Amino acid sequence: xxxxxxxxxxxxxxxxxxxxxxxxxxxxxxxxxxGKHIYAQVIDDKAxxxxxxxxxxxxxxxxxxxxxxxxxxATTIGKLLAERxxxxxxxxxxxxxxxxxxxxxxxALADGAREGGLSF
Numbered sequence: 001x002x003x004x005x006x007x008x009x010x011x012x013x014x015x016x017x018x019x020x021x022x023x024x025x026x027x028x029x030x031x032x033x034x035g036k037h038i039y040a041q042v043i044d045d046k047a048x049x050x051x052x053x054x055x056x057x058x059x060x061x062x063x064x065x066x067x068x069x070x071x072x073x074a075t076t077i078g079k080l081l082a083e084r085x086x087x088x089x090x091x092x093x094x095x096x097x098x099x100x101x102x103x104x105x106x107x108a109l110a111d112g113a114r115e116g117g118l119s120f
Contacts, residue, residue, distance in 0.1 A: 008099035029093040037068040042085045052084035071108040078112020095120045
């Protein structure tokens, strides 16, 4: 178990390093997924604050979604996050998938954010 966690941390650090080089000062769209939920936030690393966030734990989302751990929920959260980010004045972000593969729920969230108006 410790080896799996160490590998995840290495992948996350390697990706963050690449994003820092390529970001050009854009905010970062960070994704975290658990077995039951998915969370996303737009972070301004220079100021060290979160500009917008969304997750399947929010009351409105829990009532409207069948489950928080499927592609439909991830797409919905991506669209909601894009709406909130646009309201905060953010149109371009860098996508931080963390240690997760760009596949399944992570890809669905990214596609939902693009549909919502974010560009990356």
